[in-house]
Amino acid sequence: MRLIMPALIEAQDLTKKYGSHVALDHANFTVETGRIVGLIGPNGAGKTSALRAILGLTAYEGRLNVLGREPFRERALLMRDACFIADVAVLPAWLRVDQAIDFVAGVHPRFRRDRAVGLLAKTGITGERRLRELSKGMKTQVHLALTMAIDAQLLVLDEPTLGLDILARSAFYDALVNDYMDDTRTILITTHQVEEVENLLTDVLFIDKGRIVLDSSLDDIATRYAAVAVAADNLDAARAGKPFHERRMLGKVVLYYEQPNLEQLAAWGEVHTLSIADLFVAKLSGDAA
């Protein structure tokens, strides 16, 4: 028997306008419990607007339900069960690290102080330091320690590793997967570094010009899309097979197909599955040439 879990985030016709600029244009998507979802899109696609709406930081049109709540009206209640890092290095400069821990421990019912202290001990940042004295990477580590010590059902991360060196990045994602993630938690993450999170994600949402252009699990992507490096002789036949994207690579022509007939593709050339980055470029750079 399959246990049916209600969607954690449900957006219907989510729309956000800034004057005449439409940042979100009737976006529809759902996020299920226990998933790690990547919200991926080019700059200005509406990623930040979508996150801000989900977190109750901005008013919006359309219907949006997060953890059974209406984010904009019920942000304070929502923040008991959801936490976020919207952009890095936003901890106030005047705050001391121990004050930050005291404050969150004081106001957040789900904050586990020992956990935050433990995470910080690993970084070697001491409590009496003020945030203004710390490097950007250290600030991010303090913020991550605070956030990961909160037992939240939903964690939203907006470019969480911006400004971190490569060791800190990989340590962060290891901690996220090994220490933080379990069946009851859900993570929504945006990043420019698609390759970095690719083997972490269970689902992707592609957003472009305020609309969701792909909402899929990674398993589905593997079966639903394929690319063929087509030999020159077969090019016309392959093009007739309705690829949705075409690009030239190292003198070969690679054609991208949705719902492919794999036997057919294999006859045209070398078939491979798509990485998220491949699919992202293919989906967002327009129709087949």
Added chain:
Amino acid sequence: MNTTLWLVRREFWENRAIWLIPAVLGGLLVLASLFGGYQVLGAVDLATVRAVVQAGALDGMVLIAVTFFIVMSIYSTWYLLDCLYADRKDRSILFWKSMPISDTATVVCKLATALIVIPLLYFALADLTTLIMAFIISVRANSYIDSSLWRGGLWLQIQALWLYLIVTAAIWYLPVAAWLLVVSAWARRAVMLWSILPPLALVIAERVFLGTHVIAGQLSSRLGGYFSHALQYTPGAANWVTTEIGHDTINTPVSVIQFLNPGGFFSSSDTWIGAAVGAALIAGAIQLRMRRTEI
């Protein structure tokens, strides 16, 4: 309740000037009383000196109270303009908003910090300053004034005066404070300018287009009319004590309490119309706080 305490504590962490300014002010006054010169009026008898000191003690205490009050007003204005603006400017609002604290709680806490917590702190430090100064002066001038500088009854009256001023000023200046919060939650830059320009524009527009000056009158009575609403002047021989020193006379009130006018203040429609306008502006500031994230 617990959250409220943390929010107020947070304000003290961020704005150390809340307690630094009155502490430094008190320290300077104490230093002045330690090292300042004093002069006894010519060659008069001790009884006269004591009379002068008794009469002057009230002036001294009121002067200290007024000094603290003026400094506090200036600081609180700056605080209110800055408190919903600073975290938008440095983007730390994104951290504060990730906490399970409503925007209503945030705005009301900052308002209460400005109108209640800061005044109580200034009150306590002014009190402490007065006591230390009185002690120092008593010791330094012991041979002249004995222990006559300590007037317990007067001291209690000053406490009552302070508490009355804190409560009535909080109500009277509610619309002003709330307006400053609206500007602080709304402006993208130049909060000081934005706090002044719209009211000024209204005053000028009214004058130019209607030829009247109702708004100007309302604004000036709000900003300058506090003391005339909250306090009263009570002439009449029964209320005053006259001390004669040579050819001079010093008039001191029998009690400071006679200057308080709670009946007049709380029954004035100006008081409650102002409070209602203040409440509406606070609601506006909360809505702005919910909608505006960064600059």
